[in-house]
Amino acid sequence: MAQKTIRQALHEALAQEMRRDPRVVVIGEDVAGGAGTGGGRDAAGGVLGVTKGLITEFGEDRVIDTPITESAIMGMAAGSAVSGLRPVAELMFSDFLGVCFDQIYNQAAKFRYMFGGKARTPLVIRTMIGAGRSAAAQHSQSPYGIFTSVPGLKVVIPSNAYDAKGLLIQAIRDDDPVIFCEHKLMYDLKTEVPDEAYTVPFGEANIVRDGDDVTIVAFARMVHYAAAAAETLAREGIDCELIDPRTTSPLDADTILDSVARTGRLVVVDEATPRCSMAADIAALVAEHAFGVLKAPIRRVTAPHTPVPFAPGLEKLYIPDSDRIAAVVREAQGYAR
Amino acid sequence: MQLNREALLKAYRDMVTIRRFEERVQDEFSKGNIPGFVHLYAGQEASAVGVCSHLGPDDHIASTHRGHGHSIAKGCDVVGMMLELFGRKGGLCGGKGGSMHIADLDHGMLGANGIVGGGPPLVIGAALTAKTLRNSNVAVSFTGDGGSNQGTTFEAMNMAVVLKLPAIFVFENNGYGEYTGAEYAVGSRDIAGRAAGFGMPAVRVDGDDFFAVHDAMREATERARAGGGPSAIEVSTCRFYGHHSGDAQLYRVKDEVRKLREEHDCLKNFRRRVTDARLLEAGDLDAVDAEVAALIDQAVAAALAAPPPEPETLMTDVYVSY
Numbered sequence: 012m013a014q015k016t017i018r019q020a021l022h023e024a025l026a027q028e029m030r031r032d033p034r035v036v037v038i039g040e041d042v043a044g045g046a047g048t049g050g051g052r053d054a055a056g057g058v059l060g061v062t063k064g065l066i067t068e069f070g071e072d073r074v075i076d077t078p079i080t081e082s083a084i085m086g087m088a089a090g091s092a093v094s095g096l097r098p099v100a101e102l103m104f105s106d107f108l109g110v111c112f113d114q115i116y117n118q119a120a121k122f123r124y125m126f127g128g129k130a131r132t133p134l135v136i137r138t139m140i141g142a143g144r145s146a147a148a149q150h151s152q153s154p155y156g157i158f159t160s161v162p163g164l165k166v167v168i169p170s171n172a173y174d175a176k177g178l179l180i181q182a183i184r185d186d187d188p189v190i191f192c193e194h195k196l197m198y199d200l201k202t203e204v205p206d207e208a209y210t211v212p213f214g215e216a217n218i219v220r221d222g223d224d225v226t227i228v229a230f231a232r233m234v235h236y237a238a239a240a241a242e243t244l245a246r247e248g249i250d251c252e253l254i255d256p257r258t259t260s261p262l263d264a265d266t267i268l269d270s271v272a273r274t275g276r277l278v279v280v281d282e283a284t285p286r287c288s289m290a291a292d293i294a295a296l297v298a299e300h301a302f303g304v305l306k307a308p309i310r311r312v313t314a315p316h317t318p319v320p321f322a323p324g325l326e327k328l329y330i331p332d333s334d335r336i337a338a339v340v341r342e343a344q345g346y347a348r
Numbered sequence: 349m350q351l352n353r354e355a356l357l358k359a360y361r362d363m364v365t366i367r368r369f370e371e372r373v374q375d376e377f378s379k380g381n382i383p384g385f386v387h388l389y390a391g392q393e394a395s396a397v398g399v400c401s402h403l404g405p406d407d408h409i410a411s412t413h414r415g416h417g418h419s420i421a422k423g424c425d426v427v428g429m430m431l432e433l434f435g436r437k438g439g440l441c442g443g444k445g446g447s448m449h450i451a452d453l454d455h456g457m458l459g460a461n462g463i464v465g466g467g468p469p470l471v472i473g474a475a476l477t478a479k480t481l482r483n484s485n486v487a488v489s490f491t492g493d494g495g496s497n498q499g500t501t502f503e504a505m506n507m508a509v510v511l512k513l514p515a516i517f518v519f520e521n522n523g524y525g526e527y528t529g530a531e532y533a534v535g536s537r538d539i540a541g542r543a544a545g546f547g548m549p550a551v552r553v554d555g556d557d558f559f560a561v562h563d564a565m566r567e568a569t570e571r572a573r574a575g576g577g578p579s580a581i582e583v584s585t586c587r588f589y590g591h592h593s594g595d596a597q598l599y600r601v602k603d604e605v606r607k608l609r610e611e612h613d614c615l616k617n618f619r620r621r622v623t624d625a626r627l628l629e630a631g632d633l634d635a636v637d638a639e640v641a642a643l644i645d646q647a648v649a650a651a652l653a654a655p656p657p658e659p660e661t662l663m664t665d666v667y668v669s670y
């Protein structure tokens with residue numbers, strides 16, 4: 012099987028679904044690029060190149076470059092989804108949700124329930140998350156916790172190319188609005204990816220590594236940091252089970268609870284800020300349903316409750332890393348009542 | 349032209365400072381000395397300086413991701429700016445903001461902005477303060493052709509008209525929003541006309557010509573200070589670099605930038621105008637060039653020598669630290 016990057020995997024998923032279903036359209040700023048310029052179309056293909064070349068195959072009716080106007084993009088996507096298209100809209104940086112949240116939060120997310128089950132809103136919003144590029148406070152956030160808190164939205168956070176392709180195809184075929192979060196530092200990450208179309212179901216966590224001592228739940232880039240920490244800890248005799256939920260809504264609560272039932276210890280690793288977050292959500296889930304088996308307090312390794320700083324040294328302190336994860340796991344393992 | 353010698357020299361100095369600052373930032377960015385993203389303002393200097401030469405420290409501006417020029421024109425410290433871009437201690441924002449968030453409230457600079465269309469609503473806020481306190485200050489938003497299409501911009505313009513706020517909307521039309529042409533993205537291809545549709549006086553001026561921008565801004569500022577409400581100015585301009593440093597610029601035709609630099613350089617244009625009219629001597633301008641070159645060298649040297657921000661600053665300036 013061929014090794015492919017997350018960028019290639021996402022591109023392949025889009026192209027294959029667009030071939031399969033003429034109702035799938037791509038909408039966003041510079042998803043092709045070059046409109047109204049001397050240099051011609053496809054000058055960009057998305058700011059990170061995921062949609063490069065799609066306009067050549069599918070034309071400008073299906074690869075739709077828009078003005079800079081996120082409210083109208085998300086509204087147009089929601090409105091077209093509820094009336095018969097299956098749009099994949101791009102919100103370039105997830106931080107820009109601030110500009111267009113109404114169309115997601117009050118409109119797309121609510122249609123199915125609020126209209127008594129009559130509406131289907133097969134909408135995918137692809138968006139970039141994550142710190143680590145000195146992109147500062149307005150281009151580095153990871154607001155999937157905000158999206159996850161909204162009933163009616165599904166939220167996907169792939170951590171590798173195989174999952175990225177299968178989850179994006181699943182997202183496009185799903186009849187609910189899906190927020191698809193892509194970490195900006197992971198596009199070049201390679202794994203084996205089948206050439207043909209396939210789906211990865213929502214609500215099924217991936218057990219990245221088995222272990223009996225401590226359960227670690229991590230998302231996106233933190234999966235890789237947690238895996239590195241688990242390697243280190245294994246050499247010290249601490250056996251970690253690492254769970255990548257892959258989707259936060261729906262969340263595979265059973266896999267997490269089953270694991271904690273065996274380990275009795277939970278560490279949640281999340282690049283997002285700690286308040287009202289996925290880390291808080293999973294900690295609450297386990298505290299509520301697995302209190303009796305816990306051998307140590309639930310621990311969270313997250314960013315601090317601050318905006319993302321610009322200076323590289325500060326940003327490095329901001330983002331959880333393998334050392335911090337390992338240190339917290341050791342504390343959990345060594346905890347004595 | 350009603351500018352005296354001192355004002356002309358200041359305008360020239362500010363424009364050259366921006367140009368040299370940006371050229372140097374490009375170099376330092378290529379060398380890997382500047383983290384993150386930078387969006388360079390070179391080519392558009394007449395806009396920032398033509399506009400800000402009518403403003404004092406108590407007037408406010410809000411800028412964009414392409415904010416270095418506006419900051420310099422509004423009086424921000426060039427050394428402090430360079431330190432900020434390098435992410436060093438002593439930077440204008442303590443190294444926490446960087447290029448895209450460079451700000452200095454002491455100089456009425458409400459910040460560059462990472463959000464396209466983030467500025468205009470803030471500017472009507474600063475204009476509301478001025479109107480409420482009756483201090484005859486004004487507030488100016490700089491917005492690109494791309495940002496002119498953002499709903500927030502439309503809402504701010506309408507509100508400014510409704511409340512007759514001392515706000516001025518400057519639209520810098522450099523022909524591109526990222527990699528897409530304004531020809532495509534601005535439906536009416538007439539940003540000034542669209543602003544006029546909201547019910548405010550709006551003009552389009554040639555951004556190669558400092559004096560054209562300056563004249564339009566004089567009128568708009570006088571009107572705003574006198575309680576006459578908002579205005580809009582569309583400045584036709586051009587950018588000499590890519591959208592950001594490192595942009596391959598596939599959307600541009602070959603030689604486009606070379607031509608722009610030859611035919612639409614507001615600095616060369618200014619020099620020609622003031623020397624032809626014998627308002628300033630070439631020697632005066634050369635002296636400014638030398639001063640500015642030294643200032644930029646000094647700023648870069650200071651930035652290279654400065655330490656990174658203290659680790660504790662990660663947790664300061666925010667009211668909850670859990």
Ligand SMILES: Cc1ncc(C[n+]2csc(CCOP(=O)(O)OP(=O)(O)O)c2C)c(N)n1
Pocket residue numbers: 040079081103107110412413414462463464465491492493494495496522524525526591
């Ligand atoms: C809300 C939002 N959408 C998109 C972007 C990404 N982006 C940054 S600059 C830019 C283009 C802005 O074009 P324009 O307003 O013409 O300003 P210019 O870059 O030409 O100065 C875009 C799309 C952003 N930063 N914020």
Ligand SMILES: [Mg+2]
Pocket residue numbers: 492493494520521522523524525526
């Ligand atoms: Mg522009």
